[in-house]
Amino acid sequence: MSRPNLLPFFGLAFRTPTTYAARVENNQKRQGMNATSPIIEATNLDKFYGDFHALKDVDLTVYQGQKMVICGPSGSGKSTLIRCFNGLEWHNSGKLVIDGIEVHEHAKEIRALRQEVGMVFQQFNLFPHLTVLENLTIGPMKVRKISQKQAQETARQYLERVHIPEQAEKYPAQLSGGQQQRVAIARSLCMETRIMLFDEPTSALDPEMINEVLDVMVELADTGMTMVVVTHEMGFARKVADTMVFMEGGRIVEVSPPEQFFTNPSSERCRLFLDQILEH
Ligand SMILES: Nc1ncnc2c1ncn2[C@@H]1O[C@H](COP(=O)(O)OP(=O)(O)O)[C@@H](O)[C@H]1O
C-alpha cells in the first residue's frame, strides 16, 4: 500500500508493513522507543453538529509513544475529538494528519486509518453472539486476512496479556464488566494498531473493577503504545500520562505536563475542575 507523507524520522523501518507478521514485528520494535515524531497532528480543527459548534479551533499534536490524558467537563468535546482521530466523526475545517494519512470525510485511506487506530469505548461494544476468542479473531481474519489458526494464537497471547486467558470460550454476557473491558482492550491489540484511543473506559464499571482495567492500561503504556485516554481517573493519569489536556466548551484550554497540571494549572477553569474532581 502506498502512503503519502511517510514519517521521515523512522525511514524505511516503519513504513506500514504489508503483512500481519511484519506489523507484529514492527510494533515490537517500536516498544520502548522514546520517539519524537508526531503521529497525530490536528491543526485548527472545527467540528459542527448541525448548528452546534462542538470543536473550536483545536490544535493538538500527539507524538509516537506518547501517553496523553484528556479531561474536562461533560459535553466539552472530548469524545468528539478522539472520534475524529479514528474516522468515526469528521471535522468540518482545519487539518488532521494521522500516521501520515490526511484524514477527511472522503479520504480513500480511511480503512487504512481504522487499521492503525484502535478505540476502546465506555460500553465495551463486544459482539454478544460471539465467544471471547471469536470477538478477538474476527477483525484480524476479515480485515488483515490472516488464518484462523494464526488469529487464535495471537488472540490467546493478548488474552494472557490482559490476564484472562481462561475466559476464551465464554460469551461476553458471562463475564464481569471489568473482564469485558479487558477483552475489548485485547481485541484492539489483536489488530496490531499503532495508536490506542480510550473513551472513558472505566466509567461504566462497578468501582471494584476499575483497577483491574486501569492496571492493564498501565501495562500497555509500558509497552510503548501511543495512547490517548479520555478519563477522570486522575490516579491513573498521574501514573501514566506524560501530557495532560483540559477541554472546555469545545476548546483545548490547557496542555501541560502532569507535574504542572496538577499543582499549578495555568487556567482558572482547569483549577476549578480539578478541585471538583479531586475533592471526592
Ligand atoms: N451526534 C451528535 N449530534 C449532535 N450533538 C452532539 C453529537 N455528539 C455530541 N454532541 C454534542 O457535542 C458536545 C460535545 O459532546 P462530546 O464530544 O460527547 O463531549 P464529552 O465527550 O466531552 O462529554 C455536547 O454538547 C454534545 O451534546
Ligand SMILES: [Mg+2]
Ligand atoms: Mg464523552
